Amino acid sequence: MEKRLDRIISILENIFQLLLVKLTNEQAPDKSINMINMIDVGFDLNEQLLSAQEVMTLLKIGPSTYYRFVKKGILHPIIVSKRHYYRKSHIKELLTQAKFKYK
Structure with missing residues (x-):
């Protein structure tokens, strides 16, 4: 259960980083993140x-x-x-x- 929670937190942190990059128009801190596949969550x-x-x-x-x-x-x-x-x-x-x- 804790492993799942840690994985979800990790995913959410990555999404948060991507959103911050998108909102501030800064360069991505991690080159492995593909900026083209950013998702608009709609809420x-x-x-x-x-x-x-x-x-x-x-x-x-x-x-x-x-x-x-x-x-x-x-x-x-x-x-x-x-x-x-x-x-x-x-x-x-x-x-x-x-x-x-x-x-």
């Missing part, structure tokens, strides 16, 4: 991400309903190493819709 990197379990708890749904929502496109996961994560703003948006309000 704010400072935004908090929630795990699938946290989303199920917030929406008060079980695993079957969760996977059905993913399949139908109601939930749009950010997939990292086969794990689903969600932008907190997207889940807040879902909670404001009437069909997700539970009492």
